[in-house]
Amino acid sequence: MSAATQDTAIRTGRVTRTLIYLVLILFALFYMLPLYVMLVNSVKPLDEITGGGMMNLPQEFTIEPWLKAWSTAQIGVDPTGLAPYFWNSIKMVVPAVIISTVLGALNGYVLTKWRFKYDTIIFGLMLFACFIPFQIVLIPMARMLGLMGLAGTTWGLALVHIVYGIGFTTLYFRNYYAVFPTELIRAAQIDGAGFFQIFWRILLPSSGPIAVVSVIWQFTNIWNDFLFGASFAGADSQPMTVALNNLVQSSTGVKEYNVHFAGAILAAMPTLLVYIVAGRYFVRGLMAGSVKG
Template sequence: MTDLTRSGLFTTLRPSRIAIYGLLILACLVYLVPLFIMLVTSFKTPMDIRTGNLVALPTEWTTIGWTKAWSEACTGVQCDGISGYFWNSFKMTVPAVMISTLLGAFNGYVLAKWKFRGSDLLFGLLLFGCFVPFQVVLLPMAATLGQLGLANTTPGLVLVHVIYGVAFTTLFFRNYYVAIPDALIKAARLDGAGFFTIFFRILLPMSTPIFMVSLIWQFTQIWNDFLFGVVFASGDSQPITVALNNLVNTSTGVKEYNVDMAAAMIAALPTLVVYIVAGKYFIRGLTAGSVKG
């Protein structure tokens, strides 16, 4: 009995621990039910959907819903599928994520390690930007894009997401860099390292976790955005979220739920891949600056 207790067998099988894991498994199953329904429905035939059970597996597996969603589904007056809008989202998301992340890293570095008069006030104003609702900036942003000649264009959407995302990325990097000892920066300055040398040669190599946090956060926010896409883009420059909405609300006959579900899965795949590849860094990066700052 003593050996079993020491080995931790009874500790791992305590009723409280069993209850905790049971609730976690139940919550996971409940959370995955919508995903399961979307996935199996996307592989069903229209007849199978109308006559079968919602959660039942397809009687005949087919990818017709996926191929039609990609290249044939109607998203309004055009019936070219969502493939073009899918690549539009990539053209918008990748540069917006990279630019806002690099700007946030630079801002965080300055606000954390190169204090100047009014730096705390500036950080407070940037932090305030995290709480500004999307709807508040629609009219001034539309006017700005019109004056710059970027209305209804992909570069205009990139600019919008960069401006709105810099507040978040600055907050992430500032809190991360505050936790880095100031003695490291002072030692580098004594050795002759300058402003940019310290940033590129010392801090950036140490910033992988918080870079992953910023990339995941920004990619998810920008890729899944609908409001900015529907307001500041039109026609061929619209992102995948707008196309998905148009597809679901466009019907030329019998509603094809397999096509709708396949399109939704295609739209969700990039963010799922990002979380799978870089998700282990997310919590690590968020908690890295939690002791200080």
């Protein structure tokens, strides 16, 4: 991973290097732009935004938009702010992340260390399930949740996210366990260790990094989901993304851009924090989902 040893040994002149730095910095500014816009405008009074000052730093600093977005803004019919929806998201994300990661770990273990006929085909079918356009399952899923008595509930949403997240979590653990020495497992078997003992004592203690990758990936994906939330949530189980969209698209009254921006940051905060703290693992998950191995 260290850049120094991977030197591609390209000789570049001074002018070229300046140009390269210039381009790289310009792109960095481009990527920062929306975050900057959201941040500075979430702490200004509304008239500073509408008066053409969107790019300016706030003249009058206020946290009013944040308070309003969190606790009093009109979402749908009630002036509840985003707070209840934030908790809805948490209640949906936590069980979904834990269950899909645990199942992914067990699946990965079986698929690499207890191989059987057609296991690759089964894995392939699981993997393809990650990439289907979810429009193809929306109608039957809505009916199934109804039949199971989970329509419009947080548990129903969590179940949906578990089902469509397992492919990725299995992929992570499968690729990780694939390079784990199988001899160790055979040796433990000869010593009489059973299926779960081997998993618990031999594989799990060294699974830390990949568990982090899986948890972060699932957390980010589920938190950011909009399609399932919009399709299956009831009025009191809507996740944060759906509530934010309702806030921004509401057509009644004055458009409070500063409140919208504050709300957007509130919705982005958890995943952004995770990215800042453990970005390395997030990128690893991202890459494993595309260039395998």
